[in-house]
Amino acid sequence: MSEAKQPEAGAPLEAPEFAVANFGAMSSGTEVVLVANKLVPMVTAAGLNGVAATAVAILHLSPQSAKELALLLTGVVADYEALYGPLRSPFIDERQKK
Structure with a gap:
């Protein structure tokens, strides 16, 4: 993973942005994992058939x-x-x- 360069004073931060509909969380006792999800339409041969959550980011935290x-x-x-x-x-x- 490359190191992010530091922005100049007064400059906007440059980092990925994600639209998030919901979160999932789990813990092993030594690590907490947050999964950020967005909702996507489900399309079948019969047409639009509901929505599903798909992960857009996974955060590992102490x-x-x-x-x-x-x-x-x-x-x-x-x-x-x-x-x-x-x-x-x-x-x-x-x-x-x-």
């Missing part, structure tokens, strides 16, 4: 980095909800019941 990411995202979401109100989805609702 458990410590995963916790730091979780804390960072928790803060970002709290700031968003303070401005715009609570975020809702079936996944969020189910997790908040626990």
